[in-house]
Amino acid sequence: MSAHILLVDDEPGLREAVQAYLEDSGFLVRVASNAREAWQLLEQITPDLVITDVMMPQVSGFEFLKQMRTDDRFVSLPVVFLTAKGMTSDRIAGYQAGCDGYLSKPFDPDELVAIVENLLIRRNVQANSNAANAAEITDLAGQLAEIKALLKQKPSIVTTPAPIKIEFTPREQSVLELVVEGLMNKEIAKRLGTTIRNVEKYVSRLFSKTGTGSRTELVRYALQHGLVT
Template sequence: MAGQLLLVDDEPGLREAVKAYLEDEGFTVHVASNAREGWDLLQQTAPDLVISDIMMPQVDGYEFLKQMREDPRYQALPVIFLTARGMTSDRIQGYDAGCDAYISKPFDPDELVAIVSSILKRRAAATQTSGDGETPDIADMARQIAEIKAMLSQRGGIPQTPAPIKIDFTPREQSVLELVAEGLMNKEIARRLETSVRNVEKYVSRLFSKTGTNSRTELVRYALEHGLTK
């Protein structure tokens, strides 16, 4: 699956080898030798995914990732760490920092391509839209949600049972959940929360993951049945 990639690594040989391999697979690859250069290229090229080393001079990969996650424009941007730090504790630290995948050097280039392709395909599937920027059936969302609420309220109130597992939503995830339950589209949610549509898509994806649901209607039904929203 073609896409725009940003590769940040301070090892010239590896950087060029990875760039060449990815380009042979159809990707467009922009390269940077350090995180500061990577940050500049990030704003210039708007890549679909970032591949970054961790151990780099001045600004390391963790700081680079932190900078991205603190910027609303890049909070949902997929990031892969490609690094020589391969201990389990390193991997945990990477995922805790917010990376989407962690690959230890030395690595199989085919595995890197497979992971990049998989992440981009999932992202494309999650954000596949119609002309108005929403899923094709989004116009029916409010009606479906109203029907769910009516059905669950037939016995004098929405029956609520504890969720099978304790779910901890961040304040922003909870806000997005409440607005999804109102039947708002991603663009409307983005305007209400003064954020980007990409960020809303990211939060909705996280809500799907945390609740084990696959659609907005399933998410709303789950949330109502378990008292996760009003």
């Protein structure tokens, strides 16, 4: 599916030329001649990226961007500034306002397309990463809920098989006990004064040594075989 771009510029000639070039490059483009009109379009359909002129009457590009960044719907929306100003101070002001790219007029349209494509790729990578993290958190939350349920059954669980002997390092034993307490990796890392990555390594070793594949299985195994007190 083609990316959707909102183009905002008060110069009709430039607006039409940029729109045509972007559409020829495979993008879907909606246009606005000022920030107020652009805001109305934003509230109808959220684009994948915004390209806006800085020097516009009534509401400038800076003000338009600040308005977007104070709205949760558009706080992470990629924004590219187009402006006749080329001073370093203006570029700094643009980045400080929260823009993601900056092109001074006149500009090479191929450079604009390159910037747009790069920003969209970065946005997709971030979105996929966030989705993966959300799925991982949801899965971990489910495991923690099962662990808490197991802990409530602890007296009956630990009376089954006799304790077995597995050689754990002191740090592995500490991590195991905290996992059984229902702590997440971030909390374990903070408690032990180490990194989350190290905790992940210790948990992986615990899985390997106990023949388990999840935190829930690990807790059940530890309780059943008396691996924690």
